[in-house]
Amino acid sequence: MVQIADKAPRTGAPAPVRERPAPRPSRARLWRGVTPWLFMAVPLALLVTFTYAPVANMIAYSFTDWDGLSPDLKYTGFENYTELFTRPELFQVFYVSVYYLAASVVQIAVALYFATLLSFNVRFRNLFKGILFFPYLINGVAIGFVFLYFFQDGGTLDSVLKLFGASTDRAWLGTPASANVSLAGVSIWRFMGLNFVLFLGAIQSIPGELYEAAELDGATRWQQFRHIIAPGIKPVISLSVILAISGSLSVFEIPYIMTGGATGTETFVIQTVKLAFQFNKTGLASAAAVVLLLIILAATWVQRRLVPDDKVDLV
Amino acid sequence: MSIRLRRSTAPTLAYLSLVVAALVVLLPLAGILLTSLKSSKEMADGSGALALPHDWLNFSNYATAFSDGHMLTAFGNTAFILLFAITGTVVIGSMTAYAIDRFTFRFKKLVVGLFLVATLVPGVTTQVATFQIVNSFGLFDSRWAPIALYTGTDIVSIYIFLQFIRGIPISLDESARLDGANAFTIYRKIIFPLLKPAIATVVIIKGITVYNDFYIPFLYMPSENLGTISTSLFRFKGPFGAHWETISAGAVLVILPTLAVFLFLQRYIYNGFTRGATK
Numbered sequence: 001m002v003q004i005a006d007k008a009p010r011t012g013a014p015a016p017v018r019e020r021p022a023p024r025p026s027r028a029r030l031w032r033g034v035t036p037w038l039f040m041a042v043p044l045a046l047l048v049t050f051t052y053a054p055v056a057n058m059i060a061y062s063f064t065d066w067d068g069l070s071p072d073l074k075y076t077g078f079e080n081y082t083e084l085f086t087r088p089e090l091f092q093v094f095y096v097s098v099y100y101l102a103a104s105v106v107q108i109a110v111a112l113y114f115a116t117l118l119s120f121n122v123r124f125r126n127l128f129k130g131i132l133f134f135p136y137l138i139n140g141v142a143i144g145f146v147f148l149y150f151f152q153d154g155g156t157l158d159s160v161l162k163l164f165g166a167s168t169d170r171a172w173l174g175t176p177a178s179a180n181v182s183l184a185g186v187s188i189w190r191f192m193g194l195n196f197v198l199f200l201g202a203i204q205s206i207p208g209e210l211y212e213a214a215e216l217d218g219a220t221r222w223q224q225f226r227h228i229i230a231p232g233i234k235p236v237i238s239l240s241v242i243l244a245i246s247g248s249l250s251v252f253e254i255p256y257i258m259t260g261g262a263t264g265t266e267t268f269v270i271q272t273v274k275l276a277f278q279f280n281k282t283g284l285a286s287a288a289a290v291v292l293l294l295i296i297l298a299a300t301w302v303q304r305r306l307v308p309d310d311k312v313d314l315v
Numbered sequence: 316m317s318i319r320l321r322r323s324t325a326p327t328l329a330y331l332s333l334v335v336a337a338l339v340v341l342l343p344l345a346g347i348l349l350t351s352l353k354s355s356k357e358m359a360d361g362s363g364a365l366a367l368p369h370d371w372l373n374f375s376n377y378a379t380a381f382s383d384g385h386m387l388t389a390f391g392n393t394a395f396i397l398l399f400a401i402t403g404t405v406v407i408g409s410m411t412a413y414a415i416d417r418f419t420f421r422f423k424k425l426v427v428g429l430f431l432v433a434t435l436v437p438g439v440t441t442q443v444a445t446f447q448i449v450n451s452f453g454l455f456d457s458r459w460a461p462i463a464l465y466t467g468t469d470i471v472s473i474y475i476f477l478q479f480i481r482g483i484p485i486s487l488d489e490s491a492r493l494d495g496a497n498a499f500t501i502y503r504k505i506i507f508p509l510l511k512p513a514i515a516t517v518v519i520i521k522g523i524t525v526y527n528d529f530y531i532p533f534l535y536m537p538s539e540n541l542g543t544i545s546t547s548l549f550r551f552k553g554p555f556g557a558h559w560e561t562i563s564a565g566a567v568l569v570i571l572p573t574l575a576v577f578l579f580l581q582r583y584i585y586n587g588f589t590r591g592a593t594k
Contacts, residue, residue, distance in 0.1 A: 032418075035498045039414035040426065043407045046467030050445060051433045058444035068447070114336065117329055130581065131337045137573050137584070139527045141548045142566040146343050149350065149364065149559055156346030159363040189340070194588060201589040221325075250439045253529050257549060269439050276443045277534070289440045300435055 055293070061286035068282035080287035090288075093268045096180060097248045100267075103184035104244030107192045108237070115199035116225055129200070136193035144257030147186045176264030183255050183265055190254070191247070195240050202233040238303060245299045249292060268292055344570075351376050351563035358560055376564035383554070384565050388540060389547035393526060396461050396543065401521050403466030405514055412476035413502050417488065434470045442534060449535060460535035461543075465525055472517040475590055479513035480506065516587040519580060526573070544569055 062080055066073035084090055114132055118125055135143070150156040151172035161168060173179045210228050219227070252269040255261060261270040268288065276285035345365070350358070352368035354375070380386065415427060438445075445464070446455075454460040483506060491501050529545040536543070542550065548569050551562045577584060 032498075033420060036414040036418035036420045039410045039498075039502070043411040043473075044426070044429075046407070046463075047429060047433060047470075049448060050464060050467040051436055051441070052429070053448055054441040054444035055436060057447065058441055061444060110336075114333070117333065122329070122333070126581075128333050128337060130577070131340050133585070134574070134577060135340055136588075137523055137527075137577055139545055139548070139569045139573065140529050141545045142569045145548070145551070145562055145566045146347050149346060149563065150343045152364075152559075154361065154363060156343055156364040159346070159365040160342060162363065163365075189343070197585055198589055201585070246437055250437050252439055257529070272440075272443065273534075276446070282443060282447075285443045289443050292440045293436065296437055296440070297435060 058286045058289055058293075061283055062290045063287075064283045066282045067280040068276065069280060073283070076283065080284045081291070083284060084287055084291060090271070092264075093266055093271050096265065096267050097251065099180040099184040100187055100248035100251050101245070103188050104191075104248055107188045108195055108240055108244065110188070111192050111195035111199055111240075112237075115196050115203055116229060119200060119203040119229075120221075129197075133193035133197050135190050136197075138190070140190075140253040141257055143186065143190055144254055147182075147189075147254075148258050151182055173259060173263065179259060179263045179265050183258060186254050186258070187251065198236050198240065199233055202236040203229055206232040238306075242300055242303045245303075246296045249295060347563045347566050350559055351567050353560050355558065355560060376560045377568060380551070380561050380565040380568060384551055384561075385539075385542060385547055386565070386568060389542045389544050392458060392536075392541060393543045396458055396465070396532075397522060397525050399462045400465035400525050401518055403462065404469050404472050404521050405517055407466060408469065408472040408476045408517060409480075409507060409510055409514070410502065411473050412480045413506055416477060416480045417485070417506075430470050430473060433468075438464075438468060439530060442530070446534065454535075456536055456538050456541065458536065458541065461525075461528075461531045464531055464535075465521070465528075469521065472521065475516055475520075476510065476513050478590070479510060483509050515583060516590060519583055519587045523573070523576070523584075 061073075063075060063077060064073045065076045065079075114128075118129055122128070138146075152158075153169065153171065157172065158168065170178070172182050206228060211224060214224050214228060250269050251267045252273070255265045255267055256270050256273075259265045261267070261274070266274075269292075272285045272288045272292070275281045275288065342365075349366070349368060350364060352371060352373050354369075354373060357366075357369060411430075415423070449455055449460050449463070452463075454463060487505050487509075488501050491505055496504065526544060528543075529549065532541075532543040532546045533549070536546065548565050551565050
């Protein structure tokens with residue numbers, strides 16, 4: 001995963017990698033040994049304080065009944081985890097993420113379609129590219145309000161439907177199924193642009209001669225997609241899938257802003273935030289967060305297994 | 316004949332799908348924009364969201380949203396956080412990248428591994444425990460809480476800097492060292508200035524992420540006077556209840572700066588997000 005050995009000669013240090021420390025290290029040498037740590041002291045301190053310490057604490061809290069405030073806490077073993085998986089109202093948030101997971105499949109498919117389309121010479125290409133990408137940059141709270149108004153009774157959606165002669169007095173956010181589908185739709189609207197731009201970038205980095213050669217051989221657009229584009233963007237697609245999975249499990253902003261988790265739209269993160277900060281059940285909330293973290297790590301691991309990406313050299 | 320037919324219908328369908336997609340993106344935004352220009356009287360007559368406003372220059376809702384929604388304070392707080400979080404990220408990210416790429420040291424694998432694994436931990440999951448840590452530093456309900464979190468947990472920018480720093484020839488370092496420069500001088504005088512394109516990328520990505528973030532300021536800065544763009548807009552929900560014309564104006568006020576930045580920096584933004592996400 002991490003390759004560093006090949007970098008050693010480039011550092012310009014007089015010693016090759018494996019050489020033992022010289023018997024009498026000169027002052028300059030000692031100084032050189034300390035220097036990288038001076039540069040990394042602050043970043044490492046921050047990394048440990050704000051990423052690793054919380055993870056460790058969270059695991060510890062998850063085995064207690066701590067309320068987040070009082071000085072005393074009791075060790076309760078796996079009680080929190082049992083509660084999480086046996087109380088149906090706590091478990092039901094997982095069903096909500098299925099809506100978002102389905103939405104991300106649609107999202108990736110739509111993004112792939114438009115990326116392929118706009119990789120060919122199309123008039124107003126930059127305009128369309130900009131329009132499709134822009135939602136990704138918009139503030140989440142603003143998007144929440146835009147769509148609260150959109151789905152409102154007599155709001156934008158109803159007005160559009162009226163233009164087509166279909167008048168509904170349907171409360172789009174009224175029932176759990178309809179609300180979740182609507183919210184998942186908002187999520188597609190918001191995040192499709194990122195997938196689209198990623199795919200487009202990957203497609204455009206495929207050398208143009210390949211298409212020319214294919215065209216000379218009489219390949220159709222579909223064949224070009226199947227045999228040139230699809231293999232070329234596999235790494236990006238696999239990245240998008242993992243982002244989609246962790247994204248669908250950690251949905252928070254849009255449902256929290258739009259419905260506050262009402263009418264069966266509560267997601268895992270909304271529930272965790274409520275448990276921790278409204279009901280002061282830090283122990284139970286930590287257990288929930290640990291479960292989410294484990295699921296996401298597992299998904300990443302599976303994805304790395306299924307699509308071993310030798311081009312990912314991270315350092 | 317059949318080939319010619321296909322040649323003529325396929326592009327039409329392609330354009331049609333593009334136009335439909337563009338409408339899907341733009342209509343919800345248009346609804347808000349049109350509503351923000353209407354008076355409360357127009358809102359009451361039930362003409363629908365897409366009816367055109369009588370007076371296209373009716374900015375009174377914007378004035379209401381701006382003053383009653385405390386948007387000035389919000390823009391001020393967001394600017395403050397942006398300034399420190401971006402500066403911190405650039406300095407910390409470039410220093411880490413410099414140390415990792417230009418030096419060999421013990422435990423290098425371990426350090427790199429620590430940064431790597433941290434990218435897999437989604438920030439939303441750990442806030443339950445991060446909250447306690449931030450609180451124990453006495454940072455809760457201050458602008459330094461988000462600044463510390465944004466600077467301290469940004470690993471993507473370290474990767475962007477790393478990628479870039481590898482392209483800077485090592486011979487530059489060496490000739491400077493022969494001239495008697497120490498490691499810090501080399502970083503400051505040679506590496507940092509050459510990192511400009513990477514810095515631009517990080518500033519753009521970080522800027523947009525921080526500007527849009529809701530979760531962290533929502534958790535860590537509950538005070539009325541500590542609203543950021545996102546949390547202040549979120550608070551429109553209460554007092555303005557059904558006054559959609561005011562809420563819409565607030566939303567437009569928040570979206571406009573993003574639109575301006577996007578129009579001016581399009582190319583950098585595409586590159587930035589492509590690089591940021593694939594790392």
